[in-house]
Amino acid sequence: MRSEKFGKDADLLVEIEGLGVRRGRKWLVRAVDLSIRRGEIVTLIGPNGSGKSTTAKSLLGVIAPDEGEIRRAPKLTVGYVPQQLTIDRTMPLSVGRFMALTARFPAAAITAALAETGVAHLAGAALQQLSGGEFQRVLIARALIRKPDLLVFDEPVQGVDFTGEIAIYNLIGQIRDRLDCGILLISHDLHIVMAQTDRVLCLNGHVCCSGPPEQVAASEAYQRLFGPRASETLAIYRHDHAHNHASEGAPLSANSDDVEENPLSQPIRTGTASGHRHA
């Protein structure tokens, strides 16, 4: 069943079906469906505590699901870019040494990865002296060394200033184009994250709504979660990029009313975005 599915769809990297994670009597997430294909940028958004990290950790295999299935393409390589806040930058360490901290890589591979994210000139710099945006580029470079099929970013613009944010999102788009990898972004920052995104899943313990950014931003469930002004900011960041969303469906209603912690949300689910190709 597993190999059959991935055999038929060579671009499919990971597929989550009916994911549920429970701690004690509380479901942290339930009934989450999510798939990521090569060349696709998928964003998980949702308020604090809505289950974004839980979903991502399940996808990465860090935590085991209590319900549902997670299927990964054979030999899938995943790169993970952690939140800046989770890393102690007070250690006296150069960028070059930081890149080789958890595994040994040839110097040329490190240089190439730093060049890919535009920070090759910082290889000898001290980690503490980097700006938020520079440090984020170093973290991305570290995740790129293994040439991942799938890159997961946890809050990619945390600690980065406003112009830096746009540059980081442009970089993420370029990485997707150059490496033809799949990308999963996790963010509670609801508008800026959407600029480069093909598909958004709005979580609040379950999938409140999903689909192309404009469709999600316009949905009632999204506006109820984030407030009516949330969708207005989207237009500022959205830019044109030539691709086709022809196979994505319109919102359909769905059921997931047994999730304890989501009193606000009215579940809406869209059709899955399959056959998505970039020019």
Ligand SMILES: Nc1ncnc2c1ncn2[C@@H]1O[C@H](COP(=O)(O)OP(=O)(O)OP(=O)(O)O)[C@@H](O)[C@H]1O
């Ligand atoms: N081991 C655990 N035991 C009990 N509750 C947990 C556990 N881990 C996480 N939670 C709770 O599960 C919910 C979802 O947490 P999760 O970290 O997935 O949310 P998130 O959307 O990533 O939040 P944030 O945006 O704040 O990072 C939260 O209410 C959290 O307190």
